[in-house]
Amino acid sequence: MELTIDQFKELLEAGQKTFSGIEVEEGSLQNYNLSGCSFIECIFALDFSNASLKNSKFINSNLKTCNFTEADLTESE
Known part of the structure; x- marks a missing residue:
């Protein structure tokens, strides 16, 4: 399902944690x-x-051209 960045942010701000x-x-x-x-x-x-991705999981995901500069990836998978 394709989402715009604004739609994705709405889900995050509503507290959704699994995508x-x-x-x-x-x-x-x-x-x-x-x-x-x-x-x-x-x-x-x-x-x-500069995002906090502590304890996040990326399972079989494609992270093409993502920028993780200064992101906190502590204990992420």
């Missing part, structure tokens, strides 16, 4: 808190710089 089969092709999640999120078979081309 399966979504595709977000452009946008920025700079400085977002994505701690504890699980991304299963997702496709992203996003800017995650």
Whole structure:
């Protein structure tokens, strides 16, 4: 299911932590808190710089051209 960055942000802000089969092709999640999120078979081309991804899981996901500069990936898989 393809989402815009704004649709994806709405789900995150509503507290959703598990995402399966979504595709977000452009946008920025700079400085977002994505701690504890699980991304299963997702496709992203996003800017995650300075985001918190502590304890997050990317399972069979495609992270093409993502930027993780200064992102906190502590205990992420």
